[in-house]
Amino acid sequence: MIPIRIDRDQWGEITESLMRNKTRAFLTAFGIFWGIFMLLLLMGGGKGMENMLSSNFAGFASNSGFMFSQQTSKPYQGFRKGRWWSIQVPDVERVRHAVPEADVVTPTVRIWGRTAVNDAHSCNISICGQYPEYDRVDNPKLVYGRGISEVDIAQRRKVCVIGSRIHQELFTPTENPCGKTFQIDGIYYTVVGVSGKTEGGMSLGGNASTTVLMPYTTLQQAYNIGSRVDILCLTARSGYDMGQVQKKAEAVLKRAHRIHPDDKQAVNMVNAEAMFSMMDELFGGIGILVWMIGVGTLLSGVIGVSNIMVVTVKERTTEIGIRRAIGATPADIIFMVMSESVVLTLLAGMSGITMAVLLLHGVDQIYTQMNPTAEPNSFQITFSTALAAAGTLSFLGVLAGLAPAYRAMRIKPVDAMREE
Amino acid sequence: MYFCPYIDISMIKLSGIHKTYEGVQPLHVLKGIDLHIKKGEFVAIMGASGSGKSTLLNILGILDDYDEGEYLLDETPIRHLKEKKAAYYRNRMIGFIFQSFNLIAFKDAMENVALPLFYQGVSRRKRNELAMQYLEKVGLRDWAHHYPNELSGGQKQRVAIARALITQPRIILADEPTGALDSRTSVEVMELLKALHRQGMTIVVVTHESGVAYQTQKIVHIKDGLIERIEDNVDPSASPFGNGSVMK
Structure with missing residues (x-):
């Protein structure tokens, strides 16, 4: 109008x-x-x-939680307080069995302060032993190659996924390093993948760009770590709260390792879900x-x-x-x-x-x-x-x-x- | 004039017009006006201030409504019109000339003259062309791109007349058209109106100056909201002041 x-x-x-x-x-x-x-x-x-x-x-599961061991703070069943203990590989099965609300339950182990060498090039690194499932907790965002597979685990293959910094230091930065080898502590490993995670990004246990990811079983043998687990990683099934999942997992661990149920220090937990x-x-x-x-x-x-x-x-x-x-x-x-x-x-x-x-x-x-x-x-x-x-x-x-x-x-x- | 075939065609027909301004004390301004203006007539409405002549002009110009009676403008009944319809009639049927010229200050003479056509939706080119023609008629072609504040009073009123004419209205309503002018320019403006009358235009002038009124054919005297008498001015040139003499 x-x-x-x-x-x-x-x-x-x-x-x-x-x-x-x-x-x-x-x-x-x-x-x-x-x-x-x-x-x-x-x-x-x-x-x-x-x-x-x-x-x-990026790549980090927002519904994840992490558990690791610390000194006990209470005496229990004849053990003194201040006892050192660690999570063990059998605990993974225990938690899987007792906590059905948990989706992924996977162990990792860390070796710190090693040097990776390729001819004249070297780089300070840390090594992380893991299972293929770990990708679902902290995805390496591969830019080349593949991740750790079940067969790698079963055959204890000497293969690894390297961080971006290691790729730059040891190999030609613009080339795909997959199939090439380098050594750590006298053992040669074949590169099967390169992680795309950046230096500043959040990752579990240190800088992702200087970390070598390896099959848990390979690391177990190479460094003689037995069945030690440094960090137990969990994700909750959809609809379940990570806090609850962790509480149940904590009880399982305490029972298995004879820790006082009220010990607030022995099992240390990080709840990424709550943070997110x-x-x-x-x-x-x-x-x-x-x-x-x-x-x-x-x-x-x-x-x-x-x-x-x-x-x-x-x-x-x-x-x-x-x-x-x-x-x-x-x-x-x-x-x-x-x-x-x-x-x-x-x-x-x-x-x-x-x-x-x-x-x-x-x-x-x-x-x-x-x-x-x-x-x-x-x-x-x-x-x-x-x-x-x-x-x-x-x-x-x-x-x-x-x-x-x-x-x-x-x-x-x-x-x-x-x-x- | 008796030979004109259309002399008896009615242009304005008012019968029993009443108008009261509501308020704390209602003011009965028009108390039954009967007026008949034929096509081609040149009429003056005279009266003292407060007599109701301005109200009458507002009603004639469809600027105001009335309470009682009947108003036919060129056989069109004018009563309780919607604003849109009233605007349409004002635009097409009536040309206004005001005492204070009422030109728009930030538009030049040509744009002022063209404005009524803008509201008819005439294209810019066409209306500016027409505006120039009408400015020529009032002798202001050379002043087309001057702003009102660069024009004299007489020139301003001539621009206003051109603006009133551009829509080819049925009647021209002039409210004290010489009220703000000196005697010389008053003559110019009146001569212009008389020329329009000779071309067959119906013109109604509201004035309190007898010098202006006696240049028309018919003088309607209004007093206290009623028509006191209607005076036929057979020979406008025989006015008490003489033809072309100083009117003030």
Whole structure:
């Protein structure tokens, strides 16, 4: 029903009306500009932060938990307190049997401070012995080759998956090292895969880039570690809480190793699930805060526009009266005021979007320069977010124009004839 | 004039028009106006301030509604119109000339003249072309791109007349058209209106200046909301002030 007569006169009038009071238009526009700028900046920044943190956990199962042994703190069944003990391979079966809620139960063992040597090249490394199942707890994100297999375990094969740093130090960084060999402590191992995990990322038991992953059984034999388990890794079946799973597993371990049921120190546990859910809550909270601040600022900008438009309409009473007298319908007048409000809001908002995008682009550049090895991360808002923002702005422009347009519509043509 | 075939065609027909302004003390402004204006007539409405002549003009111009009676404008009944319809009639049937010119300050003469056509949806090129034609008619072609504040009072009123004419309305309603002008430019404006009348335009002028009123054919005297008398001015040039003489 609103006649859309967008020709040069219409645009001319809008710009004319805005330019007549440049300072006022600018100050009003600034509210909108700042609102959308802050909203997008915080959204982009928040998202970037989240990406940055969660890239550290890439490959890591978010429903996992870890258990390892420590000195006992209570005497029990004739054992003194302060006794050293360790989780053993048979405990894996015990836990699997007694805790059906656990999905993966897999042992790992660590050898620290070794040196990997290939001809003249060497690299300080640690070795992690594991089972194929371990991939489901902390996936190595292979860039070359394969992971440890059941056959490797069964035949105690001298094969390994190396970290990215070891690949760079011992072999040609751009070439696939699979099938090549190197030695650790006089034993030669064949490379079957290369892990893609980065240095900064979270991984179990030290830096993933300088870790050699090996079949548990190979390590067992090579370093004579018996049935020792350093870390028992668990994941919970869907619908089960890791805290509960760990509690049951703890009881199993304590019973098997004759540890006092109330001993708080002997079995040490890390609940990754709880950590992840806390982080989720944190980012959820930050998200809500961002929205509250951004939307609040934007709304106050809209109210500012609306306010100024009401003043403008009041100033233009005579002019609007003249227009009505010579044949402008109420719809014409509404369209006139509305288009001014929408143009002002969109103009301010678009510059806000542009500024936010430029700034976030700058942040991206600096971030990549400062963390060249880190996973690629973007603080930039997505194109659809920008589109949604533009759409919202048009809507807000209409909203801001409502009150002044209603006022303008009520101006009677007789008002034009009245002497000032 | 008696030879004109359309002389008896009615342009404005008012019968029993009443208008009361509601308020703490209701003000009965028009108390039964009967007025008949034929096509091609040049009529003046005279009266002291407060007599109701402005209210009458507002009703004639469809700027205001009335309470009782009947108003036919070129045989179209005008009563309780929706704003949209009223705007349509104002735009197509009536040309307004105001005392204070009422030009839009930030538009030049041509844009001001073209504005009524903008609300008819006429294309920019076409309406600017027409506006130039009408400016030529009022002798202001060379001033087309001047803004109102760069024009003299007489020039402004001539721009306003061009604006009133551009939609080819049925009647011209002029509210004190010389009220803000000096005597010389008043003559210019009145000559322009008389020329329009000779071309067959129906013109109603509201004024309290007898010098203006006596240049028309028919003078309607209003007093206290009623028509006191209607005076036929057979020879406008025989006004008490003489033809072309100073009116003030």
